[in-house]
Amino acid sequence: MITVTLPDGSTRHLQSPQSGADFAADIAKSLAKKALAVKINGELRDLSTLIESACAVEIVTADSAEAVELIRHDAAHVMAEAVQELFPGTQATIGPVIENGFFYDFARDEPFHEADLEKIEARMKKIVDRNEPITREIWDRTQAISYFEKIGEKYKAEIISDLPADEPVSIYRQGDWLDLCRGPHLPSTGKLGKAFKLTKLAGAYWRGDSKNAMLQRIYGTAWVTDKDLKAHLHMLEEAEKRDHRRLGREMDLFHMQEEAQGMVFWHDKGWTLWRMLENYIRERIRAAGYTEVRTPILIDRKLWEQSGHWEKFREHMFTSETENDIFALKPMNCPAHVQIFKQGIKSYRDLPLRMAEFGCCHRNEPSGALHGLMRVRSMTQDDAHIFCEENQITQETISFIELLQSVYADLGFNEVKVMFADRPDMRMGSDAVWDRAEGALKTAVEAAGLDYELSPGEGAFYGPKLEFHLRDAIGRDWQCGTLQVDFGTPGRLGASYVGEDGARHAPVMLHRAILGSLERFLGILIENYSGKFPLWLAPIQVVVATITSDADEYAKSVAEDLKAKGLRVETDLRNEKINYKIREHSVAKVPNMMVVGKREAEEDTVCLRRLGVKDQQFLSLSDAANLLQGEARAPTGQLSKGE
């Protein structure tokens, strides 16, 4: 007798082992029809899995949260079957589920073309119509390897030979088509449905290593219902409208051109945004006890040799020559900050010393990595280095994380992904020092109570780091903030302080940035607000627009008045109807319009219209100016702290 517990707490008793499918059928015929898989003791399994001993069982249907995962996984397999039917000789490699969809990597001499996607999609739908049963088989490892080798699937054979010895080799049979897969899968291809779409074609290295062959990757998206698919596609269209490169052009914020690849030409409006953000951060770090410095951009190679950059970061550095020497454009500010620290004798009483710089750094990024403001070759970091004693690391980390969270909240970011990146292969310093640095950072981040994910091998060459990731409009994550623990650089560059014990010690250095690079952060910020910036950041805060030319003089005086109060104002005196002006400035995302006509001019009032709000307010000019002036103040972190 086998006792099975159902999700509602009830139990059923089986006389003998039974498959998940039969088990579902015993409960209700309708359930059997809807069943896609089973969950046994919380583990997702094929519907054919035998229930052999007492356990908790849940029948997974299209309504279950897991359904979409199964569907995406099967979509990948059905796509691979379709591809191999249409393009014989193509090898299938791996095809996992990803956020919102799936992909499969293929090896084929001929390239796939965009037009092939439609054909493949059509064939996938045929395979769904065929409703091929999907069954699981366990094969002998050697047999499996020789089978895949025989049919020319050398990548599959390689995967099997690399599987851990104790892992069974499970093969899924889908009609006449076979694939190595861990599973689980749907009971048949018909259950997949047709709410999928192939979206893009891309190259991808075998096993993610650029030394390996490049495969052809086909991406797709798949959903439980057609409605979900449509919603997702619509969301992507909307996201495209928020793309910072598009808004940058439409809103006249910045441009880029090929003569200065990866570098930004900031226009007046974009640069206003920049200044507002920079001033805000400057004020926040001043209040948090930082000093601010400015260091050279072009520095002799000798210093980079000492710091280790010449050895570990050389390929990313731009260089320049004089008669005798090679100079490099700084890719980081840290060595320069150590030079300032080294001026005069420092005591432990000077620590922690928090040295900030809006440092302009250049890195020779690979051309394929460049991406609008998000990945540039010339960037300005809101950088700072905290020189401290080892026992101050935890407190400094906690303070930094508090500051960072408060800043992110002020700027409208609530979802932040935190990664802990430990020692990379290419690194400086002994393992013992890395042990200490990683340990110190781990202690500190845990003391700060931060949830984080591990990112193995992704640390900086001089120390482990915390990465704070923000998400762009179409769901790509970008590292913005960071905190890095460095036990090596100060000592390497000869920095020391006199400790309480009277002896000289090398300080620990925390490299940290909140925004990361101003370029990238502004890119993210533009997308996050869809260009509808809060008043304090908006490049144009008010447009004073006239109804008829009778009000031109009054409009000019209103604008002067607002300017005198520190607001960023433009007038619109053009010979256009008010409807036209309103539409144009609304599309341009100007947060406030003041409409003035004869009446306002006579009464010294304005008619205030907020972006996206149909109603208007009639206010005296001074009330309106005071109102906007109050709203236009930059946040100070006080509000976000209480929330």
Place this chain on the structure above:
RNA sequence: GCCGCCGUAGCUCAGUGGUAGAGCGCGCCCUUGGUAAGGGCGAGGCCGAAAGUUCAAUUCUUUCCGGCGGCACCA
């Protein structure tokens, strides 16, 4: 850097082996209109660059440059 796609007016895009078109924007004129597009006229292009095929190339081929989507690399 690697793979695929793309490059025509300021922007979004049509188009053709016989040197080009639309909408929006821009300029001028008419219109002075009270909350998301009033009307008319006009200017604007070395069809990314170079080479090749051809009587003839923006169109076909090759190479290069740049952009886009990924991969790899990274703030």
